[in-house]
Amino acid sequence: MPDALPPIAILGAGSMGGAVLRGVAASGLAAGLTATNRTAAKAAELSDIPGVTSIALEQQPSGNRDAAAAAGIVLIGVKPAMVPELLREIAPVLRRGTVVVSLAAGVPIATFEEILGPGIPVLRSMPNTPALVGKAVTGLAAGSTATAGDVAVVRRMFETCGAVIELPEGQIDALSTISGSGPAYVFLLIEELTRAAVGKGFAEPEARLMAEQTFIGAAALLEATGDDPAELRRRVTSPKGTTERAVAVLQDARLDEVFGRATDAALARARELAAGA
Secondary structure, three states: OOOOEOOEEEEOOOHHHHHHHHHHHHHOOEOOEEEEEOOHHHHHOOOOOOOEEEEEOOOOOOHHHHHHHOOOEEEEOOOHHHHHHHHHHHHHHOOOOOEEEEOOOOOOHHHHHHHHOOOOOEEEEEOOHHHHHOOEEEEEEEOOOOOHHHHHHHHHHHHOOEEEEEOOHHHHHHHHHHHHOHHHHHHHHHHHHHHHHHHOOOOHHHHHHHHHHHHHHHHHHHHHHOOOHHHHHHHHOOOOOHHHHHHHHHHHOOHHHHHHHHHHHHHHHHHHHHOOO
């Protein structure tokens, strides 16, 4: 069994923070789990998770400080513009050595370290939405004072809801264009394949079933076999067959260039957001 995790506080447990919370709670590894949200309605959505203390700040204004003071890992899940104010609020109560982990896109580690000081190790993370079903890819970058032990414990936390890639902070934005935005690319492909099926005369429910289950099944096959995607594609593509003809059309459309341009555009926007544009 993996090593236990220290008490964890998730400040601003929205969709992503809530997904991580559910993953950790299901693992049973944390010594304690506390989540904060601004409203009682949002807090109520998490209150039924076993082992979780869910705090509404409108009812307990000191909730962020209370949660942070008792935690060994503090996740910052509020909107990026709210991060500095929250850090200034909790900085005086953090115990030395408490690990602070950012879920906020576009906020550099330097901002955290400047406000929190050298006694608080910081890591920056970039999960994606499949965390909701335990299938996330999370990018994890260590700050200047984070030790190998700090990284290991945060990695274990994120592994409760998927896979983890450790990387330098300078690659976080690039990762966001692949795994962060990637689910949207897959959903778009499913939408378009569904439209193609409707165009072939299938009713919408049948079209959706064919398109969605084909993607789900292909991904499951890829995971189960561990084979290279190109090899699995070749097994489906009989010489001079129908699939070969279809794949040729897709390759003529230069999907490599399309995905290159798409991810370049996402990266340019990420850098704009980081610069405050």
